[in-house]
Amino acid sequence: MNSEFSFERLFGLIRKQWIENKKFYTLGALALLGMMGICMYLFWVLMDGHNYSEMTAYQIYVIGLILCGTIYGSISFNMLGNKEKGQYWLTFPASVTEKLLVTFFFNLVLFFLVYSACFFLSKWGAQVYIEQYLKENEHASYQPMNWKDGFGEAFPYIIWGYFCLQSLFILGSVYFKQFAFIKTVIFVTIIGGALSFLLAKLAINLFPNYNFYWNNLELREYHDPTNYGVYKSYALGSTLSKVLGYILTYSWVPLFWVITWFRLKEKEI
Amino acid sequence: MISIQNIHFRYKNKPVFSGLSLDLQPGHIYGLLGKNGTGKSTLLRLINGLLFPKEGKLNVLGYTPAKRQPAFLKQVFLVPEEFYLPNISINEFLTANTGFYPQFSAEQFTNYLGEFAIPRDQHLQEMSYGQKKKLLISFGLACNTPILLMDEPTNGLDIVSKSQFRKVMAGAVSEEKCILISTHQVKDLENLIDRITIIDEGGILFDQTIGSITNRLHFKISFDSEEVRSALYKETSLKGNAIILLNDEGEEGRLDLEMLYKAIISNKEAVQKAFK
Numbered sequence: 001m002n003s004e005f006s007f008e009r010l011f012g013l014i015r016k017q018w019i020e021n022k023k024f025y026t027l028g029a030l031a032l033l034g035m036m037g038i039c040m041y042l043f044w045v046l047m048d049g050h051n052y053s054e055m056t057a058y059q060i061y062v063i064g065l066i067l068c069g070t071i072y073g074s075i076s077f078n079m080l081g082n083k084e085k086g087q088y089w090l091t092f093p094a095s096v097t098e099k100l101l102v103t104f105f106f107n108l109v110l111f112f113l114v115y116s117a118c119f120f121l122s123k124w125g126a127q128v129y130i131e132q133y134l135k136e137n138e139h140a141s142y143q144p145m146n147w148k149d150g151f152g153e154a155f156p157y158i159i160w161g162y163f164c165l166q167s168l169f170i171l172g173s174v175y176f177k178q179f180a181f182i183k184t185v186i187f188v189t190i191i192g193g194a195l196s197f198l199l200a201k202l203a204i205n206l207f208p209n210y211n212f213y214w215n216n217l218e219l220r221e222y223h224d225p226t227n228y229g230v231y232k233s234y235a236l237g238s239t240l241s242k243v244l245g246y247i248l249t250y251s252w253v254p255l256f257w258v259i260t261w262f263r264l265k266e267k268e269i
Numbered sequence: 270m271i272s273i274q275n276i277h278f279r280y281k282n283k284p285v286f287s288g289l290s291l292d293l294q295p296g297h298i299y300g301l302l303g304k305n306g307t308g309k310s311t312l313l314r315l316i317n318g319l320l321f322p323k324e325g326k327l328n329v330l331g332y333t334p335a336k337r338q339p340a341f342l343k344q345v346f347l348v349p350e351e352f353y354l355p356n357i358s359i360n361e362f363l364t365a366n367t368g369f370y371p372q373f374s375a376e377q378f379t380n381y382l383g384e385f386a387i388p389r390d391q392h393l394q395e396m397s398y399g400q401k402k403k404l405l406i407s408f409g410l411a412c413n414t415p416i417l418l419m420d421e422p423t424n425g426l427d428i429v430s431k432s433q434f435r436k437v438m439a440g441a442v443s444e445e446k447c448i449l450i451s452t453h454q455v456k457d458l459e460n461l462i463d464r465i466t467i468i469d470e471g472g473i474l475f476d477q478t479i480g481s482i483t484n485r486l487h488f489k490i491s492f493d494s495e496e497v498r499s500a501l502y503k504e505t506s507l508k509g510n511a512i513i514l515l516n517d518e519g520e521e522g523r524l525d526l527e528m529l530y531k532a533i534i535s536n537k538e539a540v541q542k543a544f545k
Contacts, residue, residue: 003338009369016365020355084353091317093343093369265337268320 004095013094013102025106029114032068036122039064045126050137052130054145058155061119066162068115073169074181076107077264081177086269096264100257107170108163160249167256174263210234217241270295270447271316271416276325278311285311287471288325295415296444300462301451302530307468309451310350313418316449317347330415343370346409350421354393354401362393362408372413381407384437385430398425406434410441417441419450423457435461455526465526467533475533477544479524485543487516488525501539502532515543 018025044056079085089099134140146152172184203212210219218235222228235241271293278286285308293299303309314320315327318334318341327334332341355362359382367373382389385403393401402425409417423431438461442448452458465482467475477485486501490509497503500512511525513532533540 003340006339009339012368019361019365020357023356079353082353084349084351087314087319087347087349088353090319090337091342091345091347093339095339096337098339266321269314 005097009094010098010101013098014105017102017106021106029118032115033118033121036064036118037125040122040126045129050140051143052134052141053143055143055151057119057123057126058145059151061116061123062155062158062162064119065112065115065159066165069111069162069166070169070184071181072111073107073166074173074184076103076170077173078180080174080267080269081180083269086267090267090269096261100261100264103170104257108166157249164252164256167253167260171256171260171263174260174267214245217244270330271449272326272328273316274326274328276315276322276327278308278315278320278322280311284471286322289468289472291466291473291476293447293449295447296442297464298438298442298448298450298462300455300458300465300526301449301468302453302455302465303468303474304534305453308471309453309468310420312468313347313420313449313451316416317345317418318342319347339369344414345416345418346370346412346414348402348405348409348417348419348422350424352402352405354405356392356394358392359389359404366408370412370414374411374413377413378407378411381410381437385433399427399430402426403430403434406437410437413446415445415447417446417448419448421452421454422450423452423454431457455530459524459526465529467530469534474537475540481544482529483516483522483524484519485516486524486529486540487514487518487520487522488512488528489514489522501543502528502536504528504531513540 039060040057043060044052048056079089092099130142134142147155168188169181169184172187173180176183203210207219207221209221211222212219216235216238218233218241220234221232222230223232224230236244271291273289273291275288275290276286277284277288289312301309301312311320315322316329316334318337321335330341330344332338334341334345355365357365363375363378367375379389382404385400385407387396387400387403387407391400393404396404402422406419406422409419423434426434435457438448438450450458450462462479464478465475466473489512491497491500491512492509496514497510497512500510500514502513504511511528513528516522529540
């Protein structure tokens with residue numbers, strides 16, 4: 001066995017986590033299915049009236065995922081706020097990497113799969129009802145989801161954003177011993193707000209006449225207000241902007257997990 | 270096996286250890302005694318890697334505990350004073366945990382449970398605090414880790430369980446194991462430990478083997494006023510004066526741990542002088 005990582009220990013830990021929490025996971029999944037069914041009925045079947053849009057269902061999915069995922073994420077390491085549970089967790093013969101991977105597996109991967117399964121099951125039920133309703137009511141309509149426009153196009157990015165947010169809430173559960181969810185929300189609001197304010201102030205003061213474009217990480221200065229086709233442009237170049245864009249988009253999840261790993265390493269109880 | 274050299278530790282502004290050094294060897298049951306708040310539990314948690322020393326060196330089985338490597342953690346078992354057990358059955362608990370302790374013996378575990386009269390088919394949440402503690406002690410012993418740390422193991426145990434505990438522990442000693450028991454209930458460790466370490470004011474106040482103590486000190490009941498006057502420590506009771514004398518004559522006697530502890534706390538210079 002490697003000192004830091006072994007598959008045998010990892011699978012042993014997954015089995016241990018399952019044995020010790022299977023009641024919680026099973027009841028949680030059932031509660032999630034029930035809540036999803038209720039939400040689907042209230043906010044889609046009832047509130048969409050006669051004009052059903054599949055997009056509403058996916059909006060319910062996204063809102064529920066962010067809410068439930070962040071709440072669930074913020075209890076990931078709540079045992080560290082409790083001396084007895086913390087001792088039990090920290091002194092167990094496995095490395096921090098393995099313990100973190102098990103949390104990753106249950107809280108990030110398995111939760112997402114179970115949540116999505118609950119959604120699709122509820123959606124399937126609601127859709128059966130809607131199809132029946134459409135057959136019986138000629139004036140009723142159904143708009144399928146358009147994946148190439150607006151919300152549909154942004155959907156994969158929203159899901160990725162959710163993973164970033166959940167990772168941040170998991171990190172928050174290591175930092176805050178109690179009320180991790182509320183404290184992380186406050187922290188994110190304050191830090192996020194302050195950072196946005198600072199960046200906006202910096203941009204206004206440093207580049208007063210420039211507009212910023214995310215697409216190419218480009219700054220443009222327009223000279224003629226009547227003709228926006230004429231401008232001075234400063235860009236990083238397409239390859240560099242793409243690389244930076246990828247880093248800015250996809251680095252948050254691994255970054256938060258690495259910080260969590262270091263925080264767990266130095267945790268004392 | 271456990272080498273502690275000049276360690277310093279503090280909780281925010283409260284210093285606990287300032288230059289504590291100690292060396293613990295296998296084949297012994299060490300009794301770690303001290304007043305409340307002197308750092309007995311802290312020392313166990315430092316040895317187990319739950320806390321990190323601010324200064325000094327701490328080496329356990331060749332590992333630095335603060336790194337909490339799996340190879341180290343599987344060789345050390347801590348029975349904490351306040352502990353957590355999941356809401357599962359005993360058999361599920363074993364299935365979940367035993368794979369991580371390579372020396373775990375199911376047979377020994379069953380025997381210990383038998384000694385403590387704990388039914389095997391019970392659910393952990395149905396058990397009383399004392400039963401859970403006995404289960405954890407049984408599991409810790411059956412893991413056969415070279416180092417076993419116990420923090421106030423007899424707290425919450427009834428009188429019968431305390432004697433069961435002493436019996437079980439006496440049978441668990443081996444040449445390879447180092448058992449460190451922290452307690453303030455010194456009577457519970459009588460006839461069990463073979464070395465006493467008392468910590469106070471951030472350091473080691475007293476550290477002697479039972480053999481050395483009985484060689485140097487003599488515990489007796491006396492009615493002789495001259496003898497009582499020259500005692501290192503005395504307690505008046507209805508049966509006479511319980512006293513501790515210097516054992517100049519090499520007399521054999523029974524060690525009274527509680528009296529020794531009180532003597533060290535109240536008259537430490539005189540007791541320490543007896544061992545120089």
